[in-house]
Amino acid sequence: MHRAILPHCLNGVGAPPVLPGPWDAISALVFEAAGFPALATPSAGIAASLGYEDGATPADEMFAAVARVVRSVDVPVSADVEDGYGLAPKELVERLLETGAVGCNLEDSRTGVLKDPREHADWLAEVRAVAGDALFVNARVDTFSCGDADPERAIERADLYVAAGAECVYPIGAPLDVLPQLRAGIEVPVNVYAWPDGPALEGLSELAAMRVTFGPRLQRWAAEELAGFARALRDA
Template sequence: MNHVETLRALHHGRTPGDPLVLPGPWDAVSARTFEAAGSPALATPSAGIALSLGYEDGQVPPDEMFAAVARITRSVSVPVTADIEAGYGLPPAELVERLLEAGAVGCNLEDSRDGVLKDPAEQADFLAAVRQAAGDRVFVNARVDTFLRGVAEPGPAIERARLYVAAGADCVYPILAPAEVVPALRAGIEGPLNVVALPDGPGPRELGERGATRITFGPGLLHRTMAALQAMAKELV
């Protein structure tokens, strides 16, 4: 089984309370640390990589982002899926090839641009083009930004998710979905469901019991690491 087959298989056949937990490495050493702890796969966060490279979230030049992903993939032996934001304006075929050249076998693709939700039909067409270019070589996680953009009701997220699954997405990711709406999302969406675990929210097991298939952390693990470094730094000064 190759890496993309392994990644895809990890998303299926899971029982409630046992979601796939994917830590988010921001560099090679964090990736190796998570792999050594037993993580079966990793999911890079664009915001975490941006912070590690000295950029604001969303401001990393594509070449630097793909280079950072490549440093992570070549440092570990487990599958890596990469957050590549909205695709950097690259044509789908080029986007897929650059992702594969960086050694990643999956990607997040968000459905907002410059802080504004994209037309869902337009995003579905884009995802379909990515799927056609990738074939089975890439696991596509379609991010749904309705909650991020202030839409509190789950209905619009479910509608977008259904379009994206029909377009060929392997998984959908309604980022910042409140824990209390996860059961409604699970009931309305076919296939794997990615939920982000927040520092002040339920843990992976509880989110899994509510219907999450996959748990990611965004830049949260880097933020926790930075807090520990700040505490050490204060002791040294």
């Protein structure tokens, strides 16, 4: 079932569930072998692996990359498909299900500009209606990344998306010190954008994070490690 992607409540105990972000089949296999029960592809990480800037990956290539990740592992995979590539809800859901993904991230901005939240909520409601119980919908709220630092604006958008059927809300770029306010004001679990050398997961749990993803940060960390090895090899 797709709800294996995210326990809906942690009962206040332990660290939040972590979904590493594989950018290709081999990274997905590494995360699965490490014991992670679910994965979440990052659109920016996949873009980098395919030679594109973030946001510039053609839809066909993104869906194909997600499908390769899904078929390489036996754990559930959620897919970041940006703002849906302008696809109608029915086509978007069909293409996601064809990849084998059981969840998705959907952004409320395009090229750095926030969408009208009510129009986006209506679109999300259509996605939910078409998908039924087949997809876990994580609604990304981009207010912080688009320059609006007011947590109440994020909560207002989140409320609309939850009413539309989103099961998790992802206020990307939210400062850690506003997480408790966001969690108190949002009815569903809150996804937090973490980084490999950032706060311990237990600390994120105390700040009310309910789901942790890394976006492209694991891919970038791996690239930096490879770069260091390449320099050492060159200089040996």
